Amino acid sequence: MRKRDRLEIIHDILKTILDHNNSILPTRLLRFSNLSTQSFNEYINELVAKGFVREIYDRRGRKYYSLTDKGFRFLEKYQKIREFIEEFGLG
Amino acid sequence: MPRFMLELLATEAAYFIFVFILCSLIHLKTKEIYELTAEKSVRYFRNSFLFLGLAYFSRSLLYLLISWGVLFEIPPQALLVDFRTIAVLSGFLLVYFGSLSILYLSFSLVWDEFDLSEALMHLLAITVALVITFFRSFELLVISQIALFFLLAIAIYSAYRASEVRKSFWGGIYPLYLLLFVFWILNVLVLVFRTALEVRVCLYLASSLILAYIAYRILKKVG
Numbered sequence: 001m002r003k004r005d006r007l008e009i010i011h012d013i014l015k016t017i018l019d020h021n022n023s024i025l026p027t028r029l030l031r032f033s034n035l036s037t038q039s040f041n042e043y044i045n046e047l048v049a050k051g052f053v054r055e056i057y058d059r060r061g062r063k064y065y066s067l068t069d070k071g072f073r074f075l076e077k078y079q080k081i082r083e084f085i086e087e088f089g090l091g
Numbered sequence: 092m093p094r095f096m097l098e099l100l101a102t103e104a105a106y107f108i109f110v111f112i113l114c115s116l117i118h119l120k121t122k123e124i125y126e127l128t129a130e131k132s133v134r135y136f137r138n139s140f141l142f143l144g145l146a147y148f149s150r151s152l153l154y155l156l157i158s159w160g161v162l163f164e165i166p167p168q169a170l171l172v173d174f175r176t177i178a179v180l181s182g183f184l185l186v187y188f189g190s191l192s193i194l195y196l197s198f199s200l201v202w203d204e205f206d207l208s209e210a211l212m213h214l215l216a217i218t219v220a221l222v223i224t225f226f227r228s229f230e231l232l233v234i235s236q237i238a239l240f241f242l243l244a245i246a247i248y249s250a251y252r253a254s255e256v257r258k259s260f261w262g263g264i265y266p267l268y269l270l271l272f273v274f275w276i277l278n279v280l281v282l283v284f285r286t287a288l289e290v291r292v293c294l295y296l297a298s299s300l301i302l303a304y305i306a307y308r309i310l311k312k313v314g
Contacts, residue, residue: 007128050129074127081124084312088264089200089250090132 005091009035013043013077014052015069023056023064047071099288106295107147113299113306114144120173120313127170131206135199143275149184179224186232187220189279191240192270200245200250229283267305274298 016032017024024032031039040061044065047053052071056064070089074081085091117140125133176241194212198205207215247265260266277294 007130008178013216070127077127079124080312081128084121084124084309085128085130086131087308087312088136089135089247090130091254 004051007078007081007085009033009043010047010052011075014067014075017053017065017067017071018075022066023065025062026066029065099291102288102292102295106138106299109299110147111144112138112301113146113302116308117309120310124313131202132199134200134256135195139192139195139199142188142195146188146192147218149181149188150158174249182314183220183224185279186223187216188233189275190219190239193236193243193275196268196272197239197246198244200246232278232279236279240272240276241247244269264305264308268300270301271298271305274301307310 013029015054016029020028026044029044030037031048033040033043035043048055050070051068052074053065054068054077058064118137121137125137137311191212194207194216198212200206214296217234223235247268251263251265274294274297278298281291281294
């Protein structure tokens, strides 16, 4: 199986959140992301820090991940971004 | 001042401004892609065009100053500007920004295999510019730019070999990168060798067309 690059992994994480009605528990997201716990933590922390994903808490204090506007924009533009990177040899 | 000199200065100014606008447009239009991806390669790519634009701009500054004096028949002394200092400064900036542009484009293609820190790129470009300014050696200037061009050619070869989606080399973007900097070197050469205005105009048109085509492809992609 081909190794996913950084952008594909970010896309897959964001898409998983979107596919779960824009609200998903960390453990479920980890399972769907097909990453090691350490890699997953690095990616999700980066996504939160850069404003693609936000953490929300329910009444019982459970943490969920949800997309921000920037996260939606990334998904919307993902195909264009990939084409741009491929066309200009930046991959 | 003879009429042909006015035409020469106007042509130079128009050309450099056109190139600067295209480079700025590329830099600005790829901003969103960089913000969304934070990819090092995209950052290097944008910087490459930013510095190429600045290299041309540093030169256009000199031509515009001279043109302004000529057009209004003001002797250079009255402009309160030391033209020799500006010429040396713009020459230094031309080499510094030009070298940076080639370095950034080269490493945007191979950053995942071989990365040079941005600080080192700046240091290398400053060293080249300082040496050339100090020795006032045109030969060194040409040799440095050709050496950097070979670095770009190696980066292109390496990126093409490593690419997963193997397309025809000649149909892709790589020949355009090479042409862009072949014409950059020719642009450097005509600064020293006196050439007929017609030859310069042909060179400027060809350089502008290549850059405009790259800009068109970028703008078509990013929307």
